[in-house]
Amino acid sequence: MIAPILYSGLGLDRAHPVRRGGDAAELMRRPGTRFTLYWRGRQLVGGTPPAIRWLDRAYGLRLAEATGGNCLLLGEDTAGPLLALDVSALEGGEHGPEMGGNWVWLRSVGGLLPAQDAALLAYARGVLVWREKTRFCASCGGGLMVQDSGHSAKCADEACGALHFPRTDPAIIMLVTDSAGRALLGRQPVWTPGMYSCLAGFVEPGESLEDAVAREVWEEAGIRVRSTTYVASQPWPFPSSIMIGFNAVAEDGEPVPDPHEIEEVRWFTRDEVRAFGEADRPGEAGRFLPRRDSIARALVEGWLLNA
Ligand SMILES: [Zn+2]
Structure with a gap:
């Protein structure tokens, strides 16, 4: 749900x-x-x-x-x-x-x-x-x-x-979990300090959406994805994207952040993420989730509910 x-x-x-x-x-x-x-x-x-x-x-x-x-x-x-x-x-x-x-x-x-x-x-x-x-x-x-x-x-x-015709650029966004049910969340250096979110990226020519999910998770976190399931999508005209949301199951392993795009990426348990706050009142260790208007937030909330 x-x-x-x-x-x-x-x-x-x-x-x-x-x-x-x-x-x-x-x-x-x-x-x-x-x-x-x-x-x-x-x-x-x-x-x-x-x-x-x-x-x-x-x-x-x-x-x-x-x-x-x-x-x-x-x-x-x-x-x-x-x-x-x-x-x-x-x-x-x-x-x-x-x-x-x-x-x-x-x-x-x-x-x-x-x-x-x-x-x-x-x-x-x-x-x-x-x-x-x-x-x-x-x-x-x-x-x-x-x-x-x-x-x-x-x-x-x-x-x-x-x-x-008006362009719509497909971007994939995924909530990646491991065998322990933990979620892979990360942050880019350009984001507001403390915000953690799902990994995401643009679909490239010659890729299916599933291919793009697997490539982005490998590039940004050095983790191999085993399966992907479509969840929902979101028009994102800022300026011209559609965000296509997936749940993905990955092989276990310690993530290694892409030094160019990702400042930190790691596995979080549900209890750890429940201790995150909002942008205006960050939780434990100053962490908070993306805004409620984003599909990233919906993917994280869906994972929290499906414990
Ligand atoms: Zn012309």
């Missing part, structure tokens, strides 16, 4: 038949349209506890006109289309342009939002960050034309015509 994974489980109808070949600028004029806003990496929320600050159609249309209308169809619910509008062209100070809410980094508030709002903002962020970073054709360097209601882009050079 594993707790619900933040940013996943979005129930929204993504309206594929509408968005294919569609024009977000036309869609935004439909009755019932609502807008969620994006500004230079941050998104607009409001209220206590926070939730998405939706803008109605009239306000959204004015903003779209003022900012060039960089718009994305997220999907449709019974009231109408839901769109994300990038208003990064607006000027704003430290707190962003005044829009009747707070401009937040999704990672800083994700765990406080209603689950569906967190998932929807992760979805919007994933596509809009891609759009922000993908200005030119990767094949020929030509300009791009956004299409499919914001979900893809086509090279404007007719001879090239390459299609471009």
Whole structure:
């Protein structure tokens, strides 16, 4: 058993038949349209506890006109289309342009939002960050034309015509155990001192997910994995990953940390990990677990429960 994974489980109808070949600028004029806003990496929320600050159609249309209308169809619910509008062209100070809410980094508030709002903002962020970073054709360097209601882009050079889609980089993350039921946790030198987590890494070309798990555990800890079992995955648009979570059983042995990436890696018993704290109140020896919004935490909690 594993707790619900933040940013996943979005129930929204993504309206594929509408968005294919569609024009977000036309869609935004439909009755019932609502807008969620994006500004230079941050998104607009409001209220206590926070939730998405939706803008109605009239306000959204004015903003779209003022900012060039960089718009994305997220999907449709019974009231109408839901769109994300990038208003990064607006000027704003430290707190962003005044829009009747707070401009937040999704990672800083994700765990406080209603689950569906967190998932929807992760979805919007994933596509809009891609759009922000993908200005030119990767094949020929030509300009791009956004299409499919914001979900893809086509090279404007007719001879090239390459299609471009939002990227999602697969990363594996694994809770590794030994024959005594201990878990292999480690830390990278760039992390906040005291934080320990599961090993993780990006999938490389020519690897299955299981291959990537075995390679990363060998590279980072010098431990051989015997078997892997898929557990759950988490959209992680920071900026463009999906975290694919596994439980792995390893051969016994003393871990040897990769000197370039890992500061410390060792086996921990459940009692030792239960004595870990949170970032704001570390436990024994100053250790604490990753935040509750991460799949790493869910994997560790799942292992603690399955004693
Ligand atoms: Zn091109």
